[in-house]
Amino acid sequence: MGGNTLSAPDFKTCLQELPKVELHNHLEGGAMFPDLALKFAQRNGLTLPFTDQETASAYYQFDSLDQFIDILRTTVSTLNTAEDYADAVERHGIEAKRQNIRYHETFVTYGLVASRGVPWEAVVEGLAEGKRRNRDQHGVETAFIVDLDRTLPEDMALEHVKLAVSARSTVDIVGMGLDCQESGWPAGRLKSCFQLAKSEGFRLTAHAGEDGGAESIWDALNNCGVERIDHGVQAVEDEELLKLLADREILLTVCPVSNLRLCVFPSMRAHSLPKLVEAEIPVCLNSDDPPMFNSDLVNEAEVVYETFEFSQQQIVGFLRNAIEHSFQRTDHKSALLSEFDQIRDKYFD
Secondary structure: OOOOOOOHHHHHHHHHHOOEEEEEEEHHHHOOOHHHHHHHHHHOOOOOOOOOHHHHHHHOOOOOHHHHHHHHHHHHOOOOOHHHHHHHHHHHHHHHHHOOEEEEEEEEOHHHOHHHOOOHHHHHHHHHHHHHHHHHHHOOEEEEEEEEEOOOOHHHHHHHHHHHHHHHHHHOEEEEEEEOOOOOOOHHHHHHHHHHHHHOOOEEEEEEOOOOOHHHHHHHHHHHOOOEEEEOHHHHHOHHHHHHHHHOOOEEEEOHHHHHHOOOOOOHHHOOHHHHHHOOOOEEEOOEOHHHHOOOHHHHHHHHHHHOOOOHHHHHHHHHHHHHOOOOOHHHHHHHHHHHHHHHHHHOO
16 A cells, blocks of 8 residues: 555545444444434433433533433433334444445443333344344444443343343344443453353453553453453553553554543543554544534544544554454455455555
8 A cells, every 4th residue: 555645635535435344333322313312202202301403412511431321321211112223223324324334333232221121122123123224225234242231230231141142143243242330340240241152152342441441451351351342542551451452453442532522531632542553452443422422433533633643544544443353254354355445545556
């Protein structure tokens, strides 16, 4: 690949045209565009603390992960039926098509709705229908990672793993993950859940090193045996950890705009991404919960390019990493990588 640099409009076109993969986007928060959340609220006879885009923007303000999760739980209270889930998954597909995202792995956290009595069967029915719509109507392949709520009792979390096993072939559940409140809820609490998930053949990942420090990442690696880390931006606290992540080629699914909005860093310039890349750790870019952070995958790439001294080829490389480290079938991955490289080489000869 050559060293040429594209004009700003051409680079924007390149970013759009490349066939992309996104690995860190939550079904629940990622679908809570105000119009859809309000539609769900009306459908389910609920009232939200906002009435339109403007008041939603005012409501979607937070200064910590815990506060964000409290707001998220309020909006997610509107997600109750198979129809709701199907519409939420399809909204992800519509947004993916707009950005030429061909394949995405979407986090589903049953712990966010289980306590309200939302049946798992309704969730599965909705995921399956949404996945069908995305493939047939939008040309997007949707796979799911079931995330365990860190705050769940171990026995309940184990039940959620078993539910995922029961539905894996119906809705293409490819992995097991971990999310929600990080501080005070170590990953090792749910070690048995990840052992069961691994024995069932699930790929493993975990949110770590966002609200918690480097020790949170060590915890997820050592106690849960994960092969990817979601966020992982606090790894820079520990040189030994940086070396291990690089040596094992453990991907970090970094979400820069989310990190800024949740005050993980005081400014985008202060983000640890350049240090992670300098340490030769594979990273990819992601939008986390797009409507709540007013971002998307293409925007993340543009923001990172505008903020740091990365070359255009490096930004493209971050997008390629997502394909390479995805949990999709090897033959599908190879075909997508081949198409990606052909389009990349058209711009960078």
